Amino acid sequence: MINKRFDVVALGELLIDFTQNGISSQGNPLFEANPGGAPANVLAMLNKLGKKCAFIGKVGKDSFGDQLEETLVSAGIDVRGLSRDTEIPTTLAVVHTFPGGDRDFSFYRKPGADIMLSREDIDPELIQSSRIFHFGTLSLTDEPCREATEFALEIAKDAGDIISFDPNLRPPLWKDEESAKRAIAWGLSKADVVKIADNEVLFMTGQTDFDRGADILYKEFPNIKLLNITAGADGSHSYYKGITVFEPACKLGGVIETTGAGDTFCASVLNFVLEHGLEELSAGDLKDMLRFANTAAYIVTTRRGAICSMPDPAEIEAILSEN
DSSP: OOOEEEEEEEEOOEEEEEEEEEOOOSSSEEEEEEEHHHHHHHHHHHHHTOOOOOEEEEEEESHHHHHHHHHHHHHHHHEEEEESSSOOOOOEEEEEEEETTTTEEEEOOOOOGGOOOOOOOOOOHHHHHHEEEEESGGSSTTHHHHHHHHHHHHHHHHTTTTEEEEEEGGGGGHHHHHHHHHHHHHHHHSSSSEEEEEEEHHHSSSSSSHHHHHHHHHHHOOOOOEEEEEEEGGGGEEEEEEEEEEEEOOOOOOOOTTTTTTHHHHHHHHHHHHOOSSSSSOOHHHHHHHHHHHHHHHHHHTTTGGGGGGOOOHHHHHHHHOO
């Protein structure tokens, strides 16, 4: 039996999010190079919550890759699973922010280093030594990263890891909707814990009613033990063994952008699972989980970037105690 010395190992994209941060004297937008990537965001928040984490992915052997590796190390994330590509540059994304904080992405990834992660880059022992394995769909858009993800998932399943999945749908990265749906369905079929956004529920089920959408997902994917649906500024829903819980969002103002909010929510849920398990949860447990996760996600929306903007537990508890 391999010692489970890591709480969470996550596989996927690690990239630079160029986020607008002001206007130049000539009237041109100024962009800040923020380290990002959903799986890494999740790990950064988990580290803030005192959990030991490791990342598996690939960046270029360039200055952006250096920045990203240094950022992970500074965030307390183990980087033994981070590979460097000598030919393909680090993946970049430009974040377009709209009034109210919502955003859209333009990716520079044809190819980008993150999709060059191969089966040979995967260290099985790293995955086997984790309690939770977390992934999304951006590592399923292209080869060789798709094969690497499938290989890693197989290792995690065999090792008895809890499997966590966040679809993290980015339509521009898929050749068509059906390819994206197949990949999301595959991820859902493997997962114990799922964080899925409102637009992704609509994409997969055709439902805007979350209860109906959750029912469809549970019937198609009975392997899911804990299903959480995030609805942005409206709040979040949790479904577990016939229990349904809703918790409104934290609305204290000051929202700048929503990048990383869903990942912060996801990390908070995984922290809860690590501390409480998945066997005997009550409605009260789920409400506490959602309140904490919603509040943590809110704090991130008041800051730019993600990995470097994760809140401390004391900040979250302070808001919870005052509201």
